[in-house]
Every structure is written in structure tokens, then in C-alpha cells.
Amino acid sequence: MAAHESGDREALLDWNESPIGPPPMAVKRVVEAAGRLHRYPRGLMEEVTALSAAHVGVAPEQVLLTAGVDEAVDLTLSLARRAWGLRPGFDGYPDRAEANGKPFHGIPLDARWQPPPPPAELGEGDIVYLAQPGNPIGLLLPDAWIDAVTSEHLLIDETYLDFSSRPSVLTRPDRSGRLVYRSFSKAAGLAGIRIGCLIGEAATIARLEPLRRFMPIDAVSLNAVVGLLEEPDFMTRLTAHVLQARPALCALLRDSGLFAEVVECETNFVLARPTEAARDLIVPRLGRDLVRVKDCAVLGLPGWLRISVGSRDDQTRLADALGRVTTPEKG
Structure with a gap:
């Protein structure tokens, strides 16, 4: 609302x-950039990647900017032969799996909105998508449950994390092999642009980067994020x-x-x-x-x-x- x-x-x-x-500095930066919209945003992807990496506390080579969570899901589906996620849950995960020709398997929550033990058949060739906190449930999964997931790949969507009581998985020393998605639309106040960052091990990011479209994020969105990150308060x-x-x-x-x-x-x-x-x-x-x-x-x-x-x-x-x-x- x-x-x-x-x-x-x-x-x-x-x-x-x-x-x-919206963030005032983001608006200011976009207005200033309006006179340069006839030019490609050369260097801006690299600038925003570096700023985003500093913001979340990782190295730039661990960050891949994406045009929203849908592109992040599309890219990461290339790592797996089938996808999994909680139901009810964010409908973008099964929708993107279907669009990419990958089967999607739901993990049903119980009447108290808690998940059963992770499926025993999870393993090589599987990717699990988890929103933490969830959507539409809006609650947090137990760390122990996430740690028990044995799929080859795991993406934790932290779009709503800033409003929660739990720190990012990025603060954990044992996050190896996990992918994290962070959004600039919710706590950043920029719902009108489609940009976020996919964070993972440098080797995984290097594997996914060639699959990204040419300049997938427009100059307006990139400039808005630069302004936002200049005004973190x-x-x-x-x-x-x-x-x-x-x-x-x-x-x-x-x-x-x-x-x-x-x-x-x-x-x-x-x-x-x-x-x-x-x-x-x-x-x-x-x-x-x-x-x-x-x-x-x-x-x-x-x-x-x-x-x-x-x-x-x-x-x-x-x-x-x-x-x-x-x-x-x-x-």
C-alpha cells in the first residue's frame, strides 16, 4: 500500500x-543523466557492480547485476536440470522454470507454514530457490532447515531481508556454494526500476556472466542505483x-x-x-x-x-x- x-x-x-x-540522490542522479541518454552507459555497469559489491561486503568479481530477480532465476536455471521451491511461495520461480523448459517441484508448507524435511532426492543437477523472508508468507525459514538442503545449487532471495530480524547469509562463513539475490526495489525504495545483484563464488559468476544479455540494464536504472548508494542512510x-x-x-x-x-x-x-x-x-x-x-x-x-x-x-x-x-x- x-x-x-x-x-x-x-x-x-x-x-x-x-x-x-524515492531516494532523493537517485532522483538527482537520474535527472542529471537525462542529457546523456543518447549515449550507451559505458562504464556504468562496472561502476554499479563495484558499488554494489562494497555495499554487500563482497569482491566485485562475486557480483553479477541482473534486470531483476527474473533474470537472476533465468541465468541460474542454466546451472541445473530441475528446480525446486516452497509452495505457497513466489510464483516467479515456477514461472521462469517453465519458461526455460525446466521442471519445477514444489515443497509444500504445512498448516503452520513450516516446511517438511528437505526432499531426500535433492542432489546433483538440482537448484532450490528460497525467499528469505518468504513471499507471500513473509516469515523466515530456520537456518537448520536451509543447512539441510542438499541440492547442488541453492539460491537465497533476500529481497525483503532488510525488514527482518536476521542477518544476511552473506555474513556467514559457511556460505560456499550458495547464491544470494539482493534487490534494489524494496528497502532501497526503487520499485520503478528493474535491477538487483546476484552474488556467488567468483567462478560461478564468471560462468553465468556470458549468458547475460548485452547491456541488460538501462542507463536510468544504473544511475538511480549510483545515487542510492551515494545516500545509504x-x-x-x-x-x-x-x-x-x-x-x-x-x-x-x-x-x-x-x-x-x-x-x-x-x-x-x-x-x-x-x-x-x-x-x-x-x-x-x-x-x-x-x-x-x-x-x-x-x-x-x-x-x-x-x-x-x-x-x-x-x-x-x-x-x-x-x-x-x-x-x-x-x-
Whole structure:
């Protein structure tokens, strides 16, 4: 849920957008670069690669910039003959596996959203995709479970990690053989660009780099990331806002009386399950008030809504919209 100002009142969109706007230095850098859009962004890929490596604390040869997580998945699928992932989970993993002609096998979560022991058949030729924290579940997997995964390759998608209580797997001394994806769209406040970094052992990155398209990331995105990384406290401020506003959002939803269950996730969104009486009323009412939430049925989690942490104004509008939902109990 995020607000937009463009003259007319626009919808509050559940796309995990930044509730405090874009990084000012990223905007400044993009504006300054506008006069050079007739030129190829020579040297920018190398500059952003070096800045990104310094930001996550690895060597530049361990970083491969990609046009979002989809390209990272496409590239890493070349390492394996079949893919695995948790279900419900991010639908991009099975979608990209299908697009690349690779079978995808789901690992079903139980009723408490916990995984079973990793499949015994995992091994050579397999790659497992894990979001940490997950999407749409928004919770963390136990380290012991991840350590028990015996596939040849493992990619840990840390898109939402900045909003969680756990440090990156990159801080662990035993991360050899693992790939990590870090995004510039969530805690970086740059949902409008498609860029992230794939991090791994230098030999693996060197193997994947020739498979990347020619200049896959545009000059606007590259300049935005340079500006962002020149202003690292923006990410600190955005993360602090989410961590402070997230419990308040959960309290708002619980106090509305419209939800049977509310889960505070370790992400920039929360999960809420409407009561039976409110189930068919909430989304249409919010839609009429231009407040949009994500129905998690399409993500394999029927009966639940994903609601993003917004600004104070966003959450006031959400509260007002929920107050107009009339159930039999509320009369």
C-alpha cells in the first residue's frame, strides 16, 4: 500500500512500493543523466557492480547485476536440470522454470507454514530457490532447515531481508556454494526500476556472466542505483519507518474487527485473514475507496490478504475505508 501524488487522487497500490518516496540522490542522479541518454552507459555497469559489491561486503568479481530477480532465476536455471521451491511461495520461480523448459517441484508448507524435511532426492543437477523472508508468507525459514538442503545449487532471495530480524547469509562463513539475490526495489525504495545483484563464488559468476544479455540494464536504472548508494542512510530511514509502522498496521487491522487473524511478517507487508462475514466485502469496499490489497489466492494462499506498510496518510485512508465495511455483526 503506497500513496501517489499526481493531482487527482490515485489508488494506494499493493506493490510493496516505498512509503517515503524515492531516494532523493537517485532522483538527482537520474535527472542529471537525462542529457546523456543518447549515449550507451559505458562504464556504468562496472561502476554499479563495484558499488554494489562494497555495499554487500563482497569482491566485485562475486557480483553479477541482473534486470531483476527474473533474470537472476533465468541465468541460474542454466546451472541445473530441475528446480525446486516452497509452495505457497513466489510464483516467479515456477514461472521462469517453465519458461526455460525446466521442471519445477514444489515443497509444500504445512498448516503452520513450516516446511517438511528437505526432499531426500535433492542432489546433483538440482537448484532450490528460497525467499528469505518468504513471499507471500513473509516469515523466515530456520537456518537448520536451509543447512539441510542438499541440492547442488541453492539460491537465497533476500529481497525483503532488510525488514527482518536476521542477518544476511552473506555474513556467514559457511556460505560456499550458495547464491544470494539482493534487490534494489524494496528497502532501497526503487520499485520503478528493474535491477538487483546476484552474488556467488567468483567462478560461478564468471560462468553465468556470458549468458547475460548485452547491456541488460538501462542507463536510468544504473544511475538511480549510483545515487542510492551515494545516500545509504535513505535505506536506513525507509527500513526504520517500516519497522515502526508495521506493528501499528497490524493493530489497525485487528481493531477493525474484520479479520480473524493478522500476522506481522518480517517484510514490508503483513498478512490478514478476513472473518467469514467480511470475506467478500473488504476488497470491493477498499477498491471503491482506491485502496488496493493483494488477494493471496493467486499466490497459493487462499483466504488471506497481503497489505503493504504505507505512510501515515496511507494507513489513515485504510482505516477510513475499513470503517465503511458493513458486516452483519457491525450492523
